[in-house]
Amino acid sequence: EIVLTQSPGTLSLSPGERATLSCRGSQSVTSNYLAWYQQRPGQAPRLLIYGASTRATGIPDRFSGSGSGTDFTLTISRLEPEDFAVYYCQQYGRSASMYAFGQGTKLEIK
Amino acid sequence: EVQLLESGGGLVQPGGSLRLSCEASGFTFGNYAMNWVRQAAGKGLEWVSHIGGGSQIIDYADSVKGRFTVSRDDSKKTLYLQMSRLRAEDTAVYFCTKDAVAANRIYDAFDIWGQGTVVTVSS
Numbered sequence: 001e002i003v004l005t006q007s008p009g010t011l012s013l014s015p016g017e018r019a020t021l022s023c024r025g026s027q028s029v030t031s032n033y034l035a036w037y038q039q040r041p042g043q044a045p046r047l048l049i050y051g052a053s054t055r056a057t058g059i060p061d062r063f064s065g066s067g068s069g070t071d072f073t074l075t076i077s078r079l080e081p082e083d084f085a086v087y088y089c090q091q092y093g094r095s096a097s098m099y100a101f102g103q104g105t106k107l108e109i110k
Numbered sequence: 111e112v113q114l115l116e117s118g119g120g121l122v123q124p125g126g127s128l129r130l131s132c133e134a135s136g137f138t139f140g141n142y143a144m145n146w147v148r149q150a151a152g153k154g155l156e157w158v159s160h161i162g163g164g165s166q167i168i169d170y171a172d173s174v175k176g177r178f179t180v181s182r183d184d185s186k187k188t189l190y191l192q193m194s195r196l197r198a199e200d201t202a203v204y205f206c207t208k209d210a211v212a213a214n215r216i217y218d219a220f221d222i223w224g225q226g227t228v229v230t231v232s233s
Contacts, residue, residue, distance in 0.1 A: 035219035037155075044205055044223035045155065056210075056221060088155055092217050096169030099157040099217060 002027045004089055006102035012110040019076040021105045023089035028069045033093040036065055036074045039104075040085045048087075049074065076107075084109050112136035112222050114206050119227030126196050126231070132189040132206030132224055140164070140184035141212040145220060146191050148202035148229075158204070159191060160217060169217075174200075196231045203228050 003026040013019055023034070032052035037045040047056040049065035052072055062077040076083055089102040118130040132144070146158040159180040160169045168180060179192040189206050204227050207220035 033216065033219075037220075044225055045220075046223070047210070047219055047221045050210060050219040050221075090155075090219065092219050094216055096157075096160050096217055099160075099171075101155040101157070103154050 001097060002029070002091055002100050004091060004100050004102035006087075006089060006105045008105060009103075010106045010108060012108050013079055014110045015079050015081055017079050019074075019079055019083070019107055021074040021076075021087055021107070023067075023072040023074070023102050025070040025072075025091065029072070029091050030093045030098065032068055033091060033098070034065075034067070034072050035090045035092060036063075037088045037090065038083075038085050039088065040082075045088065079107075081109075083107065112208070114208065114222055114224035116204065116206050116224040116227040119204065119229045121230045121232065122196055123233050124197060124231055127192070127194040128196065128229060130191040130193065130204055130206075130227055130229070132191075134187045134189070134208070137208070137222075138212070139182075139187040143167070143209040143214070143218065144182060144189045145207045145209070146180065146189075147205045147207055147220070147223075148200075149205070149226075150199075150202045153202075156202075161189070163213060193229070196229075198231050201229060201231045 036049040208222040209218040210221035
């Protein structure tokens with residue numbers, strides 16, 4: 001069973017800055033089946049990235065995903081006020097045992 | 111508009127039962143696998159259950175196996191989660207989610223989430 005570890009736990013930045021969030025797997029992620037979600041307070045999560053690097057429908061291009069194997073990154077090029085939220089990575093794949101979420105990174109305003 | 115709307119949450123005593131529903135709209139429900147995901151207050155996300163299109167594939171997290179039953183009625187575009195022998199640690203917001211790709215052979219990412227329904231297990 002894969003374990004996804006996100007870092008840092010909390011990231012404090014200012015609007016306009018660049019954010020880099022990390023997700024590391026205890027084993028290699030099959031076929032780069034890695035997704036990123038954003039969750040604002042009191043809201044449901046929203047899919048940002050799937051397949052490690054493909055933006056979901058309607059997601060601004062300031063969000064980008066990269067990585068392969070065990071190391072993945074979500075980058076937000078220039079932070080907007082609405083980007084301050086909690087971000088989760090998730091592995092998915094060919095069986096239910098592959099479902100796993102990271103513990104989350106909180107992106108807060110500095 | 112693609113939408114998922116959960117209902118059925120509430121307060122239940124330990125050992126009790128509850129049935130959650132999730133009504134879908136805006137897409138061909140029967141073509142997509144669906145899931146339940148939960149989130150305890152202040153905590154992260156936990157996948158609970160998966161049901162494929164046609165109900166041919168059903169899976170559960172170990173934490174709920176043998177206590178929870180997922181089902182779907184494609185004619186009513188509705189997903190269900192029957193929860194029994196509830197424990198305090200089942201207290202959470204329960205979200206239903208839609209797989210991103212229709213009739214896919216993988217357990218996919220979740221592109222649509224409902225707003226969630228709150229389940230509280232307490233005496």
